[in-house]
Amino acid sequence: MSYDGSKFYGMQKQPDKITVQGxxxxSLQKLNISSAVTHAGRTDRGVHALNQVIAFDIPDFWEINKLxxxxxxxLHPYIHIKKLEFANAGFNPRFDAKKRSYRYILSHVYSPHTSDYITYYPQKIDIPLIKKALKRFEGKHDFEYFAKTGSEVNSYIREIYKTEIYKYKSFTVIKIAGNGFLRGQIRLIVDFILKINENILTLDDLDKQLSKKELISKHLAPPNGLYLERIWY
Structure with a gap:
């Protein structure tokens, strides 16, 4: 499924808030289907998804294309189910995922029509420098200093398989793929590397924070440029 995150208070259900899960x-209740929805990962308020994965139970009589x-x-127009299929019993979209990728899009030209979907960033980006910065995140690391404060997890260790940054027309695209991500991790990484681009922080600062020698900066990049891109099983 895909969704426009600018219209919701995130993926995860919250009391008195409009969320994607909610x-x-x-919608299932309107079709007389009483089932909780599980999802591959909760995206924050304003964060989008191109291929989020969810699971729910249905009665036997439903024909899947009709459903x-x-x-x-x-759900139209801000949520769209792209594909619906039967899963094995016990399938869990979150815990069965093997790999995930996120995309962060920056625009160097401002447009009010895309402000909910792309982060405006007027500064020129030093691509070789940011490639070096991103490369440092690859591999297994304890990402406690690149996770939102208050994250409740058993371990902060995650593995990042691949990072990319490239120009496309008036945009700069950052892509990060890994086995899993902590709350706010991508936005914290993006904010840090953009501060390196602006000479506010250095690669040495990044090494210190990544190795947990020193907590230097913990700010989130805006949510509007972030997309959950793909999940592998």
């Missing part, structure tokens, strides 16, 4: 569960069409009519 809207899907409400997909019925749900999309209710």
């Amino acid at each position: 809207e899907i569960e409400n 997909k069409n019925s749900l999309n009519k209710i």
